[in-house]
Amino acid sequence: MKNPYFPIPMVIKKVCTETTDRMLRTLELGFLKEEDEGDFQYTPGQFCELSILGKGEAPFGIASSPMEKGSLKFTINKAGTVTTALHHMEEGMEIGIRGPLGNGYPIDLFQERNVLVIGGGFAFTTLRSLVAYFLHPENRSKVKDITVIYGARMPGLLLYKQELSEWEKRSDLKLVVTVDWGDKDWKGKVGLVPNVLEEAAPSSENTVAVICGPPIMIKFTFPKLMALKFPNERIYTSLEKRMKCGIGKCGRCNIGHLYVCKDGPVFSYAQLEKLPKDY
Amino acid sequence: MKLKLDKKDFDNFLQSLTDGYDLYAPVQLAEGVSVFKKIDQPGEVNLTQLLPQKPAKDIFFPQSEVMFRYEKVGNQNRMTSMEEVKKERILFGARPCDIEAISILEKVFVGEEYTDVYFLEKRKKTTIIGLGCNEPLSTCFCSSAGGDPFLRAGSDLFFIDLGEAYFVELLTEKGMAFRKNKFFQEADSRNLTLVKELEEKAFEKVGYSIPVEGIEKRLGLMVESSFWDRVHEKCMGCRICTYLCPTCHCFDIVDEGDPHRGQRVRNWDSCLSALYSLETSGHNPRPTCQERTRQRLMHKFYYFPKNFNRVACVGCGRCILYCPVHFDIRQVILWTSARRRRRFQWEVTR
Numbered sequence: 001m002k003n004p005y006f007p008i009p010m011v012i013k014k015v016c017t018e019t020t021d022r023m024l025r026t027l028e029l030g031f032l033k034e035e036d037e038g039d040f041q042y043t044p045g046q047f048c049e050l051s052i053l054g055k056g057e058a059p060f061g062i063a064s065s066p067m068e069k070g071s072l073k074f075t076i077n078k079a080g081t082v083t084t085a086l087h088h089m090e091e092g093m094e095i096g097i098r099g100p101l102g103n104g105y106p107i108d109l110f111q112e113r114n115v116l117v118i119g120g121g122f123a124f125t126t127l128r129s130l131v132a133y134f135l136h137p138e139n140r141s142k143v144k145d146i147t148v149i150y151g152a153r154m155p156g157l158l159l160y161k162q163e164l165s166e167w168e169k170r171s172d173l174k175l176v177v178t179v180d181w182g183d184k185d186w187k188g189k190v191g192l193v194p195n196v197l198e199e200a201a202p203s204s205e206n207t208v209a210v211i212c213g214p215p216i217m218i219k220f221t222f223p224k225l226m227a228l229k230f231p232n233e234r235i236y237t238s239l240e241k242r243m244k245c246g247i248g249k250c251g252r253c254n255i256g257h258l259y260v261c262k263d264g265p266v267f268s269y270a271q272l273e274k275l276p277k278d279y
Numbered sequence: 280m281k282l283k284l285d286k287k288d289f290d291n292f293l294q295s296l297t298d299g300y301d302l303y304a305p306v307q308l309a310e311g312v313s314v315f316k317k318i319d320q321p322g323e324v325n326l327t328q329l330l331p332q333k334p335a336k337d338i339f340f341p342q343s344e345v346m347f348r349y350e351k352v353g354n355q356n357r358m359t360s361m362e363e364v365k366k367e368r369i370l371f372g373a374r375p376c377d378i379e380a381i382s383i384l385e386k387v388f389v390g391e392e393y394t395d396v397y398f399l400e401k402r403k404k405t406t407i408i409g410l411g412c413n414e415p416l417s418t419c420f421c422s423s424a425g426g427d428p429f430l431r432a433g434s435d436l437f438f439i440d441l442g443e444a445y446f447v448e449l450l451t452e453k454g455m456a457f458r459k460n461k462f463f464q465e466a467d468s469r470n471l472t473l474v475k476e477l478e479e480k481a482f483e484k485v486g487y488s489i490p491v492e493g494i495e496k497r498l499g500l501m502v503e504s505s506f507w508d509r510v511h512e513k514c515m516g517c518r519i520c521t522y523l524c525p526t527c528h529c530f531d532i533v534d535e536g537d538p539h540r541g542q543r544v545r546n547w548d549s550c551l552s553a554l555y556s557l558e559t560s561g562h563n564p565r566p567t568c569q570e571r572t573r574q575r576l577m578h579k580f581y582y583f584p585k586n587f588n589r590v591a592c593v594g595c596g597r598c599i600l601y602c603p604v605h606f607d608i609r610q611v612i613l614w615t616s617a618r619r620r621r622r623f624q625w626e627v628t629r
Binding site: 003005006009052053055057083093096166215241248250254256257278 | 539
């Protein structure tokens with residue numbers, strides 16, 4: 001029987017510093033065993049437990065899209081013991097991984113619908129996975145219009161800058177990038193995500209909204225979505241809680257009777273309304 | 280199959296069990312302190328304490344357990360899983376509430392999607408010998424929580440103390456393997472009458488006065504109730520109730536050692552700890568004792584029944600016995616009924 005607590009070995013193929021404050025790094029991991037790669041089937045929005053022996057484990061959303069074969073990407077904010085150790089990892093080093101875990105975004109629900117993606121700060125990782133998944137030539141026809149609103153505090157704190165500029169050039173995607181405070185080189189929008197959303201006023205008609213960001217951004221964005229007449233069942237968000245096992249056994253990430261690791265991390269606003277505010 | 284075991288043969292019987300099995304039974308560590316422990320000599324077994332402090336879950340889900348060991352060889356990590364149980368095991372002398380709790384843990388650990396191999400391996404390789412409770416404690420309320428002092432469910436063999444002998448029932452296939460044991464004799468009708476008398480006496484003592492039935496419906500309406508503003512006040516968050524609870528199953532995973540050599544270990548954890556849900560950012564979804572007490576009680580009596588159709592409480596009363604401030608879970612259950620809640624509001628605002 002497969003032991004769900006046993007990490008599979010992966011190797012670090014590439015390390016990339018994303019932001020000017022050097023607190024966010026993207027690790028690109030490659031599989032060391034071929035059979036593990038075959039078993040690893042995931043959807044955007046799922047997460048993994050990255051494990052450094054001697055330091056511990058921590059959960060991270062998968063930033064790569066399932067269409068990008070051969071490797072997995074994780075963007076990591078340096079905050080605690082495990083993330084600091086992850087920041088010290090170099091190319092060629094071995095790392096453990098458990099996953100994919102969680103439910104992921106409801107891909108079937110997006111079929112034949114418009115997609116509105118709203119992201120703030122470094123919570124953009126799994127949203128990047130979702131957008132990249134739908135932008136793949138095989139999947140682009142499955143959904144209608146894609147709108148992405150992405151904000152960060154400062155231009156230097158935006159993730160995936162190269163990719164954002166590529167997205168900007170595409171005609172099949174509407175991208176609005178905004179920052180709270182611009183600098184002298186910044187020519188884009190300046191403003192908070194909820195206000196930019198209000199300004200852009202995307203239609204709620206046949207649209208699914210996905211929103212990820214810091215709690216304060218989510219708190220002010222929900223009312224704006226309500227004002228745009230998005231039904232609760234078509235607003236999705238991905239939650240974070242402290243986790244250990246990632247498979248619904250260790251008990252710490254529950255909100256009411258649901259576990260963020262097993263029943264989430266993606267929940268609809270309709271679901272969250274019925275749960276105690278334990279998050 | 281109805282059998283009996285003479286008490287003069289008891290030690291020899293236990294000795295015969297240690298031949299083929301690892302035998303776990305209640306052992307007294309100091310006066311008033313006993314735990315389930317692996318034993319070598321029958322003399323170590325001590326059944327004077329009805330409920331050992333540490334519940335029998337310790338045998339299947341130990342307080343601290345090594346999950347795997349690791350070692351760095353060159354640039355590669357070598358990991359060895361520690362789930363395997365080499366020798367068949369017998370758990371002797373567990374009470375019906377503890378045994379019922381193991382089947383509750385099984386609901387959590389053995390799932391459709393993910394199975395906790397460490398728990399399952401131990402569960403599969405253990406034969407359980409239950410022991411009826413002739414003299415339940417004043418804190419016992421098993422019959423209100425869906426069990427009873429002589430509940431056979433979950434046991435492979437069941438013993439009842441008749442004074443000079445043990446009445447023995449073989450209940451499952453694993454239990455039937457013992458039918459040829461040379462120390463067992465045929466039980467007679469007098470033994471059967473005595474068993475019936477003991478059962479009736481114990482049932483009467485435990486009673487059915489705690490309204491556990493239907494509690495999930497009542498709590499479902501109380502998720503955001505002002506009830507939780509006051510209930511927790513007595514609790515000082517020492518967490519002993521959760522560690523000694525036979526159904527509490529939260530655990531923490533930590534690495535012991537350095538990057539070159541060490542082990543990944545899991546330890547019992549408790550939702551009543553402030554660190555339990557504290558996130559690296561400093562945000563804590565359950566920042567005070569109020570949210571944490573609500574989490575403990577709601578998980579047992581509302582969330583768990585919603586997922587598994589049974590309250591996560593077996594009425595063993597350990598949380599009442601060992602609470603330093605006499606926080607009585609029975610009282611909280613009583614307060615959840617509408618009439619009592621009014622009384623509670625009145626009492627605390629007086």
